Amino acid sequence: MALAVLDDDRSVKAVAAAYGCTWNTCHKAVVATADEVLDPEPEPVRVLGIDETRRGKAKWETCTDTGRRSWVDRWDTGLVDLTGVQGLLAQVNGRTSAVVTDWFAERDPDWKAQITHVAIDMSSVYAKAVREALPQALLVVDRFHLVKKANEMVDTVRRRVTQAERGRRGRKSDVEWINRRRLLRAAERLTDEQRATLFEKLTSADPHGDIAAAWIAKELLRDVLSCTDRGGLRYEIRAALHRFYTFCAACRVPEIGKLAATISAWQEPMILAITTGLSNARSEGYNRIVKHVGRIAFGFRTPENQRRRVRWACTRQSRRASSSARQLRPC
Incomplete structure (x- = not known):
């Protein structure tokens, strides 16, 4: 029953009905099987990923002590082994620096x-937690969020x-x-004719050229990030950054200046992402699995049950072949 729930991605209620038992009996089997694999302390990790994911819809909750109602937006923070095989190491309730620091304090x-590197999105909360709990680790900001x-x-x-x-x-x-979609498209995916047409139309709609300047600033930042594909050479990164900052300083568009200030604040983590090639893509991929598990179970009332199912689904070394795969015969 436990393997039918955990490995075959079925709900506890459906498996209990198939085996002719109660929900509690099936759930106890799931807990006993999953906790035996997930409870031990994680193995050594070199590159850690931190990202948040929503644990459910926001709702009103009533405090049992004061009786006051408050609007609660529920989030979990996931900690992922990015370069190993352990997958999702833990999910902690909340997305503050305190909950991440507390989890590290127990290790x-x-x-x-x-831990040598920690990959995050552009979150000052997680950056603060890493600096406090892992002073020796280097911060890496995900390149996807920079382009975003x-x-x-x-x-x-x-x-x-x-x-x-x-x-x-x-x-x-x-x-x-x-042309709003074309403005977000990569420059190398546009033909010369498309680029000429785009700038011609933007000039007629925007006489001050703010939109065209924003598009150029975006592409100059992408040129900096594209140094990853050429090996992340330091002199190329410095030259590309110089072109980006010079153009932003020459523009009077406030949004471009704000972007340049943000990139300057995250410059060292960005350069590390370029030179090392590290990203937080695995953490982002696990966010999809979190939502998938929630849909399979038709929602969770107990957060602990949700984290158990999610961790099993995101820890590939604990998963077995599905029942359909076990029935296959080699050709």
């Missing part, structure tokens, strides 16, 4: 000393220009709204 000092920040800047400039020039929100007939 052995020798275990923490072996640049794309958000382009969208913000486009909306501001539309509001300033037209006095309203964008519509389907507006040139900048029609």
Whole structure:
């Protein structure tokens, strides 16, 4: 019963009905099987990933002591072995620096000393927790979130220009709204004709050139990140950063200046991501599994049950072949 729930991705209620027993009997089998594998302390980790994921919809909760109702937005923080085979090491309740620091405080000092890099998104909360709990570890910021920040800047400039020039929100007939997807597309995926047409239309819609400047700043940042594909050479990174900062300093667009300040604050973690090639992609992938497990179980009332199922699904060395795969015969 436990393997049918854990490995075959079935709900406890469905498996209990198939075996003709109660939900509690099946659940006890799941707990006994999963805890035996998941309870031991994690093996040594070199590269750790930290990311948050939503544990359910936000809702009103009533305090049992005061009787006051508060709006609670529920989040969990996942800690992932990025370069090993252990998968999701733990899920802790909340997404503050305190909950991450408390989890590290429970680990052995020798275990923490072996962590060399920690990959995060652009979260100052997790950066603070890493600096406090793992002073010897180097921070690596995920490159995906840097590009996402640049794309958000382009969208913000486009909306501001539309509001300033037209006095309203964008519509389907507006040139900048029609080309909103093309503005977020990588420059190398545009032909010369498409680029020329894009700038020609933007010039007619935006006489000050703010949108075009935002697009150029975004592409200059992508040039910095593309140094990863060429081996992350230091002189190439310095040259690309110089071009990016020089262009941002010459622009009078406030959103571009804000982006440059953000990149400057995260410059060292960004350079480490380029030179090492590390990313937090595995943590982001586990967020999809967290949602998938929640849908299979039709929701969880107890957070501990959810974390147990999620950790099993995200720890590949604990999973066995599914029942359908076990029935297959070799050709």
